[in-house]
Every structure is written in C-alpha cells, then in structure tokens.
Amino acid sequence: MYNETLLMMPGPVPMPESVRNAMTKQAINHRSKEFGDCYADIVRVLKPVFGTKNDMLVLSGSGTAGQEAALGSFARGKKVASLVNGKFGERLGQIAAIYGESVMIESEWGHPLNLEGLKEALENGAEVVTLVHNETSAAILNPAEEVGKLARKYDALFILDAITSIGGDVVETDKWGADVAIVGSQKCLAAPAGLAAVSVSQRAWDRLSETRPFYLDLKKAKKSADGNPMETPSTPAVPLFLALREACRLIEEEGLDNRIARHHKMSAAVRAAGAAWGLAPVPQVDALHKASNTVTGFFYPAGIEDSQIRGVCKKMGIEFAGGQDRFKGKIFRIGNMGIIDTPEILATVAAVQMAFKKAGYTLEGDGLAAAVEVLSS
Amino acid sequence: MYNETLLMMPGPVPMPESVRNAMTKQAINHRSKEFGDCYADIVRVLKPVFGTKNDMLVLSGSGTAGQEAALGSFARGKKVASLVNGKFGERLGQIAAIYGESVMIESEWGHPLNLEGLKEALENGAEVVTLVHNETSAAILNPAEEVGKLARKYDALFILDAITSIGGDVVETDKWGADVAIVGSQKCLAAPAGLAAVSVSQRAWDRLSETRPFYLDLKKAKKSADGNPMETPSTPAVPLFLALREACRLIEEEGLDNRIARHHKMSAAVRAAGAAWGLAPVPQVDALHKASNTVTGFFYPAGIEDSQIRGVCKKMGIEFAGGQDRFKGKIFRIGNMGIIDTPEILATVAAVQMAFKKAGYTLEGDGLAAAVEVLSS
Incomplete structure (x- = not known):
C-alpha cells in the first residue's frame, strides 16, 4: 500500500491526515488559554462519548498509565477484585497488587467472566472491582452493566477499563455505574498513542486514597483541570493534545x-x-x-x-x-x-x-x- | 513575530521545523524494528550527551515522570536526602515522601545548597541523595560533582535531575557518580514535551526496590529496551519518539x-x-x-x-x-x-x-x- x-x-491505528498534521504546530506555553481551550474541547467531546457527566481528566501517558492512575488514586490499601479473562484484565490485577490487596477472579482467556466468583469476593469485603470492557487479547466484549450492578449492590467502586471500546462501541459510564472509566488515545479515537482520558465520579472522589502516586495523581489532575484556563499538573505532551482535539472534532463530525x-x-x-x-x-x-x-x-x-x-x-x-x-x-x-x-x-x-x-x-x-x-x- | x-x-522551547514534521508520520506498530531503530538512535545520541555509559531508558511522560520513575524504582522504604534551593528540588522531596522517608535539606530559593546539612543526613543514614542540577525556578546551577562525591563517600545512591541542563550544559553523569540522571524532552533537546530519558547505573540496579510503580517501573523499561528490537513495556508516544530522534540528529549535526x-x-x-x-x-x-x-x-x-x-x-x-x-x-x-x-x-x-x-x-x-x-x- x-x-x-x-x-x-x-x-495503534491509522490516523487521519489532519490529526497527524495537528502535531506540527510550534511549541506553546501549556499554562495558557490556548492550551486550556484545547483541553476543554477534548473534554467537551469525550464526555458524551464516555456516556458520562463525571469529571474528565487527560493524562500524558498510555492506557496503562490511566489504569495505574485509577488504582493508585482510589485503591490503596483496599481489597480489589479484578475480573480476568485476558491479558489486560490480568494487568489491572497486577497493578492493583502494587497498591492494595489484589484478588484475581480468573476465567480461561476469552471465556465468560466468573460472576459468581465476583459475588463471593464482594461478600468477602472487596471494596473495588476492576473490569476490562473490551478485552482485546481475547477479542471478547464483557458485560460491564452487569458487573456495575454487582459492584453497586455491594457498595464497591467500579473501575472500568474501556480503553479499546470508547469511541467505537456503546459505553454508558454513568448508566453502568462506572466510577472510573478509561480510554486510550490510539484506539477507537484514532489519535496518536500517548494519552489516556479518565472519568471520575463524585463517589470515587469521596473515597480518594490519602497517599497517591505523584505523576498519576488524579486529585492533582482535577485541581489543575478545574483552573481557568484548564491545566495539567506537570508538563503535558502538547502535540498529542492537539492531535486528540482534532480526532475529537472528527468524531463530532461523523x-x-x-x-x-x-x-x-x-x-x-x-x-x-x-x-x-x-x-x-x-x-x-x-x-x-x-x-x-x-x-x-x-x-x-x-x-x-x-x-x-x-x-x-x-x-x-x-x-x-x-x-x-x-x-x-x-x-x-x-x-x-x-x-x-x-x-x-x-x-x-x-x-x-x-x-x-x-x-x-x-x-x-x-x-x-x-x-x-x-x-x- | x-x-x-x-x-x-x-x-517548553521552540522546535525546529524538521522535529515538528517528524511527528506527521502515519502510525506504526511499536513492536517493530522500525520503532526499535528509532529508540536505539535516541539512546546512541543521548549517552554522550548525558556523559554516561549506563543504561538509557526513554519514558512516555514528562520530566516529573522521570523523577518518579527514579524514586519509585530505587527509593522505596529508604531515607532520602533531598537538597532544595528551588521548586524542583522541593518536588523531588515531595515524590520521595511517597516512596520512602524524605529529609529535605533546604536553603533559601536561589541560595547555595546546605552541604553541611547533607553530610549530617548521610551520617544519619540517608541512602539516597536527590539533586536538581539546574534549578530553573531560581536560575541557579548547583554543584553536582561535589554532591556526587559526598553521596559516594557515604555509599548513597545519587539521583540527579538534569532535566534542564542535559543538551545545553556540561553534564558528566558517570564522572560525577550520578546513578540515575534524568532529562526532559522539551528543554535543551528542543523536542516536544512528553518524554523523559533516564540513565541508570549498575550500582542502582543492584539496589532496585522490590515493589515499584507499574507504568514508571525502570526495571520493566530495561527489560523491554534490552530486547531486539528495543521496545517499551506499554505503548509509547510514538510521534514524540520520532520527533526526539530528529532532535538528536540535529544535536549530532551541531x-x-x-x-x-x-x-x-x-x-x-x-x-x-x-x-x-x-x-x-x-x-x-x-x-x-x-x-x-x-x-x-x-x-x-x-x-x-x-x-x-x-x-x-x-x-x-x-x-x-x-x-x-x-x-x-x-x-x-x-x-x-x-x-x-x-x-x-x-x-x-x-x-x-x-x-x-x-x-x-x-x-x-x-x-x-x-x-x-x-x-x-
């Protein structure tokens, strides 16, 4: 070809020409209205794409960074039930183990989730549930809504990795009760790799961990995003933000x-x-x-x-x-x-x-x- | 203008046109020779720029991510003496407090470091020393060589934030005994914001912390970089790597x-x-x-x-x-x-x-x- x-x-996936060209802009000060407007544009478009009215934060890092931001900010010292039927579900469990007590509820890769196992973990005190919505390693779409219902029933936080479904499939973050939802830039959004967007519910903020990672601290990200202009706590990957904004414009257009x-x-x-x-x-x-x-x-x-x-x-x-x-x-x-x-x-x-x-x-x-x-x- | x-x-600083244009390339598979060659080119050029023969790892994150990768990988549970005479020295101390016991040895911003205080901290068992070489918040250049000597005398690891000096000023990572040195892409290298390069000595690897962050785990970064082709553990910000490679080419040319x-x-x-x-x-x-x-x-x-x-x-x-x-x-x-x-x-x-x-x-x-x-x- x-x-x-x-x-x-x-x-990663092919990027539209206008998305690639958006990156050629000369460097700008990231503590400026120009950058803040770009960040705000992204958030405005992504909220309905996530199906959420929650806060939306964009991190300069891959989807894995988004996963760790979620677990590092909300799961420290907690019992985390991770549903696993593929590689990325497993990864969430591995990250959970760094910050809390990880309980992996495993099925064969590509097989249905063990929802009975999840119930049991919740009855045994799991306070956080993680799920990969679209588990690419096994090409399976997991039932996020059902998992959300279970998590809510037991008053657990629900962290939904929708890295490879948001922007390409139906995701209803709020309806499904996902307290944190995560997307990666280089998947269905068709932007370059290197950014993760994360939505966070008030219910999650109410349960914020006291000690959190520094670079991937969602609280700090929210504080900067709440400013006028919108900012990020440390220097953002500006060209990737510009590209993601253009990718968002194309999503609106379609x-x-x-x-x-x-x-x-x-x-x-x-x-x-x-x-x-x-x-x-x-x-x-x-x-x-x-x-x-x-x-x-x-x-x-x-x-x-x-x-x-x-x-x-x-x-x-x-x-x-x-x-x-x-x-x-x-x-x-x-x-x-x-x-x-x-x-x-x-x-x-x-x-x-x-x-x-x-x-x-x-x-x-x-x-x-x-x-x-x-x-x- | x-x-x-x-x-x-x-x-951030103005970028040469060729650096900006390098980002327009269509998406490539990051687990490929093409990406690995790009990573290898960057490492080849940056090693002499750092003044090091140590391992060199490139992270998809800002300089702050580089700082946290260093402290998260090598300082957990340890007493960390952070020399502070400006904002970024302070930040290293704040990150150290997440992973170990942080002792900030402060001077007025822009005033000489308190090297007597450092000696005392080392005598009291500090195992890691952090220093910002070029403290931009106060426009001061700190004596990295002297700090390195002290750290070595007391057998402490020396983490050198050279984010804003490498590529623009003399940095002798190995001669100064810096076990970890860090640079940011959007400073003297004149590349876009969003990458950090980190060098790591064998002495540091020998003291690797058992529990480390996931996204910013330097051990995992080394394992992937040691592969053929060179890789990164999670999806890298590919356009930024391409831009940094071109920025490195221009450094070689000059x-x-x-x-x-x-x-x-x-x-x-x-x-x-x-x-x-x-x-x-x-x-x-x-x-x-x-x-x-x-x-x-x-x-x-x-x-x-x-x-x-x-x-x-x-x-x-x-x-x-x-x-x-x-x-x-x-x-x-x-x-x-x-x-x-x-x-x-x-x-x-x-x-x-x-x-x-x-x-x-x-x-x-x-x-x-x-x-x-x-x-x-």
Whole structure:
C-alpha cells in the first residue's frame, strides 16, 4: 500500500491526515488559554462519548498509565477484585497488587467472566472491582452493566477499563455505574498513542486514597483541570493534545451513533468471513458476553503457522495482530478501530483468504463473499 | 513575530521545523524494528550527551515522570536526602515522601545548597541523595560533582535531575557518580514535551526496590529496551519518539561542544544585559554555585509589576517566564534552551529594555549594548 503499512491492529491505528498534521504546530506555553481551550474541547467531546457527566481528566501517558492512575488514586490499601479473562484484565490485577490487596477472579482467556466468583469476593469485603470492557487479547466484549450492578449492590467502586471500546462501541459510564472509566488515545479515537482520558465520579472522589502516586495523581489532575484556563499538573505532551482535539472534532463530525454503527458493521463483516472460512472464534460468547465490535480473533487451524498468515499479509503491506502470551502463535486478531472502513476490511479479508490459499489450506467457504454481503447491507 | 509567539521559557522551547514534521508520520506498530531503530538512535545520541555509559531508558511522560520513575524504582522504604534551593528540588522531596522517608535539606530559593546539612543526613543514614542540577525556578546551577562525591563517600545512591541542563550544559553523569540522571524532552533537546530519558547505573540496579510503580517501573523499561528490537513495556508516544530522534540528529549535526558553547554564550549575553541594567540576579553564586547557563533570572526593581515587563513583551510576541510560588510577581526568567540563538536573544533583551522604558523606569545602563558585546565576541 504505497509506502505505508495498513495497520489493522487493536491499536495503534491509522490516523487521519489532519490529526497527524495537528502535531506540527510550534511549541506553546501549556499554562495558557490556548492550551486550556484545547483541553476543554477534548473534554467537551469525550464526555458524551464516555456516556458520562463525571469529571474528565487527560493524562500524558498510555492506557496503562490511566489504569495505574485509577488504582493508585482510589485503591490503596483496599481489597480489589479484578475480573480476568485476558491479558489486560490480568494487568489491572497486577497493578492493583502494587497498591492494595489484589484478588484475581480468573476465567480461561476469552471465556465468560466468573460472576459468581465476583459475588463471593464482594461478600468477602472487596471494596473495588476492576473490569476490562473490551478485552482485546481475547477479542471478547464483557458485560460491564452487569458487573456495575454487582459492584453497586455491594457498595464497591467500579473501575472500568474501556480503553479499546470508547469511541467505537456503546459505553454508558454513568448508566453502568462506572466510577472510573478509561480510554486510550490510539484506539477507537484514532489519535496518536500517548494519552489516556479518565472519568471520575463524585463517589470515587469521596473515597480518594490519602497517599497517591505523584505523576498519576488524579486529585492533582482535577485541581489543575478545574483552573481557568484548564491545566495539567506537570508538563503535558502538547502535540498529542492537539492531535486528540482534532480526532475529537472528527468524531463530532461523523456523529457518535454513526461511528459506533460503522464499527459494528466492520467487525460483523470480519466475523462473517471467519464463519464462512470455518475458523473457530476466540471468544466464547453467551447471553452476557459478546464478540468484540472493535477487534475480531480466530484460532489458527491445526498445521497453520502464524508466519504463513500474518507474516505473508505483512509482506503484502497489511499488518494485524497475533496472540499475546498464552495465545502466541495460536490466534490472529483483526482490529477495526478508529477510521477503518470498507476498503480496509475488504483488503484485509481478501489478503487473509489469499494467505490461507498460499499456505495450501482449504478453507470451508468464501469469507470474502460473506464479508461483502455484510458490508453491502 | 508573524503568527507565532517566540517562547523564551525554561521549557517548553521552540522546535525546529524538521522535529515538528517528524511527528506527521502515519502510525506504526511499536513492536517493530522500525520503532526499535528509532529508540536505539535516541539512546546512541543521548549517552554522550548525558556523559554516561549506563543504561538509557526513554519514558512516555514528562520530566516529573522521570523523577518518579527514579524514586519509585530505587527509593522505596529508604531515607532520602533531598537538597532544595528551588521548586524542583522541593518536588523531588515531595515524590520521595511517597516512596520512602524524605529529609529535605533546604536553603533559601536561589541560595547555595546546605552541604553541611547533607553530610549530617548521610551520617544519619540517608541512602539516597536527590539533586536538581539546574534549578530553573531560581536560575541557579548547583554543584553536582561535589554532591556526587559526598553521596559516594557515604555509599548513597545519587539521583540527579538534569532535566534542564542535559543538551545545553556540561553534564558528566558517570564522572560525577550520578546513578540515575534524568532529562526532559522539551528543554535543551528542543523536542516536544512528553518524554523523559533516564540513565541508570549498575550500582542502582543492584539496589532496585522490590515493589515499584507499574507504568514508571525502570526495571520493566530495561527489560523491554534490552530486547531486539528495543521496545517499551506499554505503548509509547510514538510521534514524540520520532520527533526526539530528529532532535538528536540535529544535536549530532551541531556537535555537543558547539551546542554547549552556544548556550553559555547566550546566557552570558542575558546576564551581561541584566548587570548593565543594574538588576539583581536571582541566584546567589559562590565558588561552587553558578548562574544557570540555560535560564537567567532577575528580581524586578521595587515598583515594577510583572505585567509591565512580561505582559508588555508577551503582547509584542515574546514570552518568557515569571516567578513560581514564592517568587511569583517578584522575578522574571529568560530561557535560552535548545535552538535559541543570537536573533532571539537580541529581540528579547531589546524588548525587555523597551518595556522598562515604557514603564517609566530608568535602568542603570544599556543592557542591549552589553548583550551585543558578548554576542559579538
């Protein structure tokens, strides 16, 4: 694809030209109206995208920084129940262990959450619940609303990692009772990597930990954001803020509903392709758990190596993700976050089909035709 | 100045066009040779700029993140002696208090350090010493070499915040025995804000804290950087890495010695202007403590308001810094970090002189002529 690899990853994702160009602006003083207006613009657009009226803070750090800001600010010394059915759920539990007492409630990766285990942990005094909404490592969409209800029932704080769903799928932070929700810039928002936005409820502020990290202290971030102009406690990554503002403008222009519908359609096309090919999807769905609408994962059939599919497609100029940790070499994952649309899905599905053919593997059916049918609807 | 304010701050600073344009590149996979090569290029250039052969890690966060990474990784549960003669020295002490037992050894802002107090703290069991090399809040250059000798004599770790000196002044991390040294991207390196580079000695690794922060864990950063390709533990702010690589290329092109000589000359010109004007410099120098070579600070004479000088210059299109915290409204500070050269110094000195005239204040002599003399030499 010209000189550029088409990134079909579950982040980072291709950025619109205007988002990239926004970064070329000469340095500005970050304690200025100019920067404060940029920060305010981002917050104004992101609140409805999060489905929240809570405070919204933008941190100069990755989604992991957002996770740690949440746990470091609200979980110190507390019992934290972390629901785990993939790598990122596990990471939240690992961070929780640094600040409090971490109880990981694990399922197989990509399998439904152990909600009975969560109930038990809450009955045993867990004060904080963490959940990854869209667990990209296993391409599964977890039932945030149900988890929120349980957390509220036991009066626990609910920290929702929606890093890879916000901006591409339905997220209702307030309705679901998420006291903290987190998004990463380089996922469905289609901005460069390096920022995390975090929403915080009054209920969370009321339970603020006394000792908190310094750089990732959400209290300090709120104090600076409450100023006029809006500021950050330490020097922000200004070019990334400028890029995120432009990405937010494009989200407004498209309309959130249209954007979510597009993400749903693109992932449905990839799922349809996989079903036609006869490949086993990674997520085990049920009434509460769905396949992700922003990344789609399949197991490789026996005898097929990662390099035969992902490696071959990468050489063509299309890069998607393999499996992480225990899934390494066993699965492949096609992202459709941000600005990914019909042409990119067509190219990717066709390339995968071509790679299987090249590998001498006979797929059950025509995945490309199945994808085309979804995309034409 | 056209449409652009001339930033004469002690960071952020104007960026060369090629540095800004480096950020427009389309998103790339950060787990790739392409990203790893970028990271490796930065490290290759920065090691001699730090004066170190130690490990070099780049973090996606501000200089404050670099400070916390150092203290969070190496100071947990330890007694930390923090030398304070300005705002940033104080900040290191505040961060130290989160992780260990903080002992702040304070002088008046801009006055020489209390080295006797440091000796006492070391005799009383301090295991870590923190110092801000170039304390911008008071425009003073602190004696890092002497502090390093003391720390080594008592076998304490030495954490050196050289955020605003590295790349613009002489820093000899290894010779001075700094176990950890820190730089920020938006200071003398003239890159965008949002990255910190941290060097770590073997002596520091041998004393790694068992529990460390997650996002700012230097051990994890080293493990990822030791890979092939070089990586970061969580998603890095890729556009900022690309910009920093280009900024490093420009440092190589200019040559470190030339760059430092330029910074020395520019600050000498501003100091000469202030002396001719008859303004009192902020730093109290002595045999060990010097005026900063990257930012120059003066007290306002009685009866002159910040708005009459800084405000007026800002309206002309030239922005420099006022005082922070206890120095608010009392001082002004002119930075000369990064690519600032003769034209910018001339414009700024002339503008300040003009503002004083406009305020009806009679300066002692012609500061602009004094600056010109230094710049012509």
